[in-house]
Amino acid sequence: MNLANRITIARIFLVPVVILFLLLRYNFWTVTINQQTTTGSEMIAAFVFIVAASTDGLDGYIARKRKLITNFGTFLDPLADKLLISAVLISMVEMHRLSAWIAILIISREFAVTGLRLVAAAEGIVLAASRLAKWKTLTxxxxxxxxxLNNFPFSYVGFPFDRCMVYIMVLLTVWSGVEYFVKNKHVMEANR
Structure with missing residues (x-):
């Protein structure tokens, strides 16, 4: 197994670590601002999540630079991304920090685009991520x-940064999903 695929697999193994720290919410230290508390375990979860999310670009870079692109990696990389994001979305619903409809919408978009990619792959077509899809992932x-982090440190100044980012995330998720299907309608038409 090549290095890029190992990094992708490591990202998958970090998913339960993130969720464990998120849902345990162990209070070995806390920060409370304006009646919003962020626990130390949530901070650790966020750090591990950032590390895991950053490996997405790293494994792709290594695969392209060293010409290590494989079918296994092509399949596993987007799956790892979806597992990471979906697990955190569901956890945020569990923690009452995100409405269920938002998690359902985002996860549904991910399944729909993955389905389109699978249909295209069966036809020998590779659907590369668009610039908008990359912005969607970043948001x-x-x-x-x-x-x-329960809006830490923005809760110091009373700015709802977390809510603003959720709205931007929903907008870009829907927009990029529609873009995938509009740009690749030929794939769907060929398989009717």
Whole structure:
């Protein structure tokens, strides 16, 4: 197994670590601002999440630079991303920091685009991530970190950064999903 694929697998193994720290909410230290508390375990979860999310770009860079692109990696990389984001979205619903409809919308978009990619792959077509999809991923990561930290440090000044990022995340998620299907309608038409 090549280095890029090992990094992708490591990202998958970090998912339960993030969730463990998020849902345990162990209070070995806390920060409370304006009646919003962020625990030490949530801060650790956010840090591990950032590390895991940053490996997405790293494994892709290594695979391209060293010409290590494999079918296994092509399949596993987006799966790892979806597992990480979906697990945190569901955890945020569990922690009452995110409405369920938002998590359902985002996870549904991810499944729909993955389905489209699988249909395209069966036809020998590779659907590369668009620039908008990359922005969507970035806003998802920022929104998830803001939610995990319960809007810390923005709660010091009373600015709802976490809510703003959630709205931007929803907008870009829907927009990029529609873009995938509009730009690749030929894939769907060929398989009717």
């Amino acid at each position: 998802q990561i920022i929104a998830m970190v803001a939610l995990m």
